[in-house]
Amino acid sequence: MDLDAYRIASEPYYRGIGAEVGQFGAAYAARLPVMLKGPTGCGKTRFIEHMAWKLGRPLVTVSCHEDMTASDLVGRLLLDPSGTVWSDGPLTLAVRYGAICYLDEIVEARQDTTVVIHALTDDRRVLPLEKKGELVQAHPDFQLVISYNPGYQSVLKDLKESTKQRFCALDFGYPDPSVETEIVASEAGIDLPLAHQLVQIARRSRNLRGQGLNEGASTRMLIHAGALIREGLALPEACQLALILPITDDPDMRDALANAVAACA
């Protein structure tokens, strides 16, 4: 079985903000597992897509959630008319056929789930399928990548120390205003001065991080706002739709943000 469905056909837009492309390339060459850290919407997923395209590997993405069990990752026994059959989970697929497996927001998954990756992320590079009684040796091209948002996790949800220490890490932040302006302009298809205004607005919202907002407006939100403006909405309206209303339900914060938008425009 090949993983053609998981291959990325055309180059995803990615504007490098530092040396991360080269660094990731080195980690892949050594087949080291990588952890991408950073706030939501700053480009972690886009980065890994770009790297998978660049390295020519299929990319299996799993969005982790609270109810995820180990069998959601490795696979499970299913029933068919003659009895039970084994069905590989996404992680097993990637391990067998040599893809990059990207576990998005890994801490959302229950802690007992994440230990299945332990044997894969040290020099053994194996995945034991206990239920099936099989030990899958990882394909030489296989690499495990996880993402991790240090901002909003609570004390309850943190990676185990034994998990953390298996990974190399790349830290992502919001790009510099000039770079972010470029990204927003290119992704939303708007002109640079408008993108600059949006980036200024985002900066105001990021000032409120921890002061009533859990997180400031992400680059992704700016792109959404830009796209709405391109479709004909006015700037304050687009910011209301794409930034303010999604980010908070607190009327005081909404009011403060709306006025900050007005101040920037």
Next chain:
Amino acid sequence: MPEHVRAAFPGEWLAPWLRALRKIEGAGYGAPLEAAFRTAGPSCAEIVGPEPAIDMADFLSAVTIKAGRRAGEALCAAAPAVARRFGDGPRFRSWLSLMQRFAAMAPESVLPVIERLESLLQRVNLSGLEAWLLAGVRIAGADRERRAAFFRMESPDAERLLDREAGETGFFDMERRMKAFMTALHGIHAPLREAPPGRHDGSQRRAGYGDGIIRMPASFPGFRGAQAEALYRASLAHISAHMRHSGARFPVGKLKPLQIAVVSLIEDARVEALAMREMPGLKRLWLPFHIAQSSGAMTAPSLFARLSRALIDPDFEDIDGWVRKGRDMFHAAADRIEDPGISRAIGNLLGNDLGQMRVQFNAKTYAVQPPYRDDNAGLWEPDPDMTPPEDTEAVVVESARIRPSEEDEPDRQREGDQPPDDTQRARSRPAEDPDTGIPVATYPEYDYQAGTERPDWTTVVEYPPQLGDPRFAQDVLERHADLAGRISALVRAARVGRPVRLRRQAEGETLDLDACIDALAGLRAGDMPDPRVYQIMARRSRDLAVAVLLDVSKSTGDAVPGGTVLDLEREAVVLLAEAMGGMGDPFSIAAFSSNGRDELRYHRIKDFGEPPGRRIGAALAGLRPGYSTRLGAALRHAGASLASQPSFRRLILLVTDGEPSDVDCPDPAYLVEDARRAVQRLSAEGIDVFCVGLGARNTEQEARIFGQCGFVQIERIEALTEKLPALYLRLTA
């Protein structure tokens, strides 16, 4: 009988009126009061009808008995005007009844209030007046002097609370969103405080800043609703521009007041220009307040206002040479606008010009224009002769105020952008001393009579625990060895069998064999099989955080069999801590008492993060009984610490021996209703409150506060040691 009296009391109303008049005359209040009533009655009757005017006699008697003849005379004198204002019987009668109640609560203040009635009623309606009167009575507690000062409008609270009742948008109604706005603009978070009344009268109030604190007037008279909001917003945007761009304070040196004012004006314009460079929309916020006209008089305030406008408004043309010169110099320095030095240079030159023009300037009456601009005191090095009017305690309260939980765990990644007020916070926090507490937070309190919550009404003062006998806990456990043994057995029993198998699940880790067989049988029979063939092992986890709150008011020093109430509380809590530690539940222990609304004494014995250990015993042993029981504030504070716990179930376990009371609350129902309100609020936040009441008492109040299922009464106090841990395990099973 004069004609107008007959007209006011037509037909059958005349006899009751004469009876009422005779009643007042017969009571011996003196001739002036009788005369006043004789005049007031018919005047009121003409407006609100005869019946309320006749009823007035009873109210008048009641007020006169409580508050004296002069108050009665004043009431009569004020009555016709009040009748005209309300124009109907029911409201006139409500006013009379309010005055009667007020006379019972604060007899000495009836006269001053009635004398000011006209101006009060111009600002508030009847219910606002009632709320204000009640607030005044409450704020002073049992302190008659303070109460009298309040109603003579001599205390700043009186003015502020009246503003609030008047519905003038006071700053502190929108503090939170304004603060957020300011933080958003420049990343500045400084504590906001109410500006002291200061030297200017109402119309000249200005904001100010300095030492990391921003002072805002509670209201800007003349600005209401959206206008007031815009003014506050403009003001905060201006001050935060100063804090961002003005840099270090300017030395005063040999500058004259006139020069200081001009330099400040240029600096105002400079920081605004810098802020607008980043955020052009700020101009829309500021510009509407610049209303100076080119044709104004040649006085300093007028010229200043015109120059201010000329510097921000490119469309404004002024005919005056001085204003034009100022504008041209400012624009010429545009390429060096980041340098605060240009404000000094331009300001000095312009100041000298004004001196030569012999323009009069009175520093005492000068107020910066437009009103959103601050008083510029924060711009200059303080005058050593002037002591700042800070009451440091309030600063401490503000800077140590409990903040949302996300701030309690600062992100290590972003420590770089420290809030600028942090140094301030560190500095103003006094060293820990067991005798002086630290004010840590303020909470609202609910007044059932007014039906409102008064914000920041109570202040929690935390005292570090005084450590007593460090072996106390061990002694208790040894003395109650059998009980401790039984408790640990109970704990073990409560802990076993926690993972449970959940069968017939749609998803799961393993197949549920029974379900599989059923499904296969179904398939063979040609039925649609049930797809739920998995099973999972799930932990039925205890996810519970408990805050134990001990009442250590004076009455807990009472002797009961086995020591004092407090002794038994201590022992019970030691055993309870054993049980809680054994279950692995996060818990905190605190003790409280109160000494008026300004001092809710709170002793933290164990915090959530702290491991259970020997210190708990020592801190418990160090508790001393004293003061009163202001329950609502203690519950709010315990709730605030519990709210940051991530547990699913959160419980406040209160151990108390009496009913809520405090020295400044003569009305026993007041604190009961406040506590009830606090419990309801906590419950809405998902925090349960359970009360363990000690001693044989009437349980009506407990039921009122905590609800029928929210409390348990332990009549034999000596059984507390045994019952409390058992109760805990049962309660949380």
